[in-house]
Amino acid sequence: MKKVIFGLFLSFCFSQFVSSQTQVDATGETELYEAYDKADKELNKVYNQLKKKLGTKDQTALVVAQKDWIKFRDSNCKFKSYPEGYGGVIANKMYADCRMQLTITRTKELKNLLKGF
Numbered sequence: 046m047k048k049v050i051f052g053l054f055l056s057f058c059f060s061q062f063v064s065s066q067t068q069v070d071a072t073g074e075t076e077l078y079e080a081y082d083k084a085d086k087e088l089n090k091v092y093n094q095l096k097k098k099l100g101t102k103d104q105t106a107l108v109v110a111q112k113d114w115i116k117f118r119d120s121n122c123k124f125k126s127y128p129e130g131y132g133g134v135i136a137n138k139m140y141a142d143c144r145m146q147l148t149i150t151r152t153k154e155l156k157n158l159l160k161g162f
Contacts, residue, residue, distance in 0.1 A: 074134065077141040084148040091155045098162040118147045 092111060096104050122143035126136050 074138055074141065077138055077145065081141055081145040081148065084145050084152065088148050088152045088155070091152050091159060095155050095159045095162075098159065114151060118144060118151070122147065 092107075096107055099107060122140050125143055126140035
């Protein structure tokens, strides 16, 4: 009987540990997505400011460049975050972080272009 109770106790402790780890992972992932959303909003703001300063041909070129950059960002981050045989929460966090970092870098690039106008 003592073994059964001890086994149930260990099982309960393990399930509580796993549950708390999942909550920590989900919280960290949520923070990354929120940081990415903030970075993306800033990028869109700067992008639109720059676009307004450009002539028609340059606006068209910027739109094409931005679409190409988004494709590059997403495929590059997917490549970096999901190596063969990996996945799950860590890969999702790596993907979100990669997108955030590249978005911040792109925003800086567009801000530098905007300074020229």
